[in-house]
Amino acid sequence: MKYIFKIFTIVILASLLGCSSDDNVIDIVNNNTTRGAILRTIAVNSSEFDVFNPQSEFSVTLEFEDNRGGDLLESVDVVVSFDDRTDNGPDNSRDEAPLTTIPASAFSNGENNLPVITFNTSLGQAAQALGLTSDDYSGGDRFVVRFIANLTDGRSFSSGDANGGILSGSFTRSPYQYNVNLVCPPAPPASGTWTIEMTDLYGDGWNGGELVITIDGNESRFTMDNGASLTVNFEVPSGSQVISIQYSSGDWDEEVIFQIIASNGNTIMDIGPFPPVGVELIDYCNTNYQ
Known part of the structure; x- marks a missing residue:
């Protein structure tokens, strides 16, 4: 025992x-x-720049967190770069340049009892920081806005200091940098009579293929039931704000060709065979439809 x-x-x-x-x-x-810090994405309020409007803004709401309840925040540096993604001349890409610095005092206390801020910057401000003019960018190009969190102990954290889980995890959501694409929103189209020139290479019509034209939400469909060619007109009322043109697929899209001529005399598209299906066919960056 x-x-x-x-x-x-x-x-x-x-x-x-x-x-x-x-x-x-x-x-x-x-x-x-050694514990770091994150800038959590609360909301991306606006993610694009209107290429025609230098006052259009990128906006994001951020929350800062460290292991001291946010007390280590000193400041946040914001830098911007530019990616020329279009083949319409010289490469105007720019490396990063300072945009601004946000002091800790600019943050407010958020619902999680952590520092929160909504940051806004305009296309004009981003372009000026990089020495760009409106002639240097176009629709399809991209600005990249990156944040650098500076701590009172001298450390800094940004996109290169975090792993994939921190950058994209559902809780942390801390990418530190954001792509801001340049887009061309629709502008009011030229009013009056527009023309569609339809061609079928086999000569038996479009076999179910249709052009879907929408003006301020009102949809019309145009097709060619038989034959090798057809010309049709449609009206764009005065004061119209948005026109959209898409192609709906038929049985033999390899036979389909069409041109659309705006009321101002400009041929705004010459497409086919194999027209793109279900996508916007108007290049809103090219203002020849106005």
């Missing part, structure tokens, strides 16, 4: 010593772990 009791005592002591050792290891790891 005494022997059994001794064995039991030894086992209990070994367990206690083992727990103590593990606890010491955990304490050592915790004491020697």
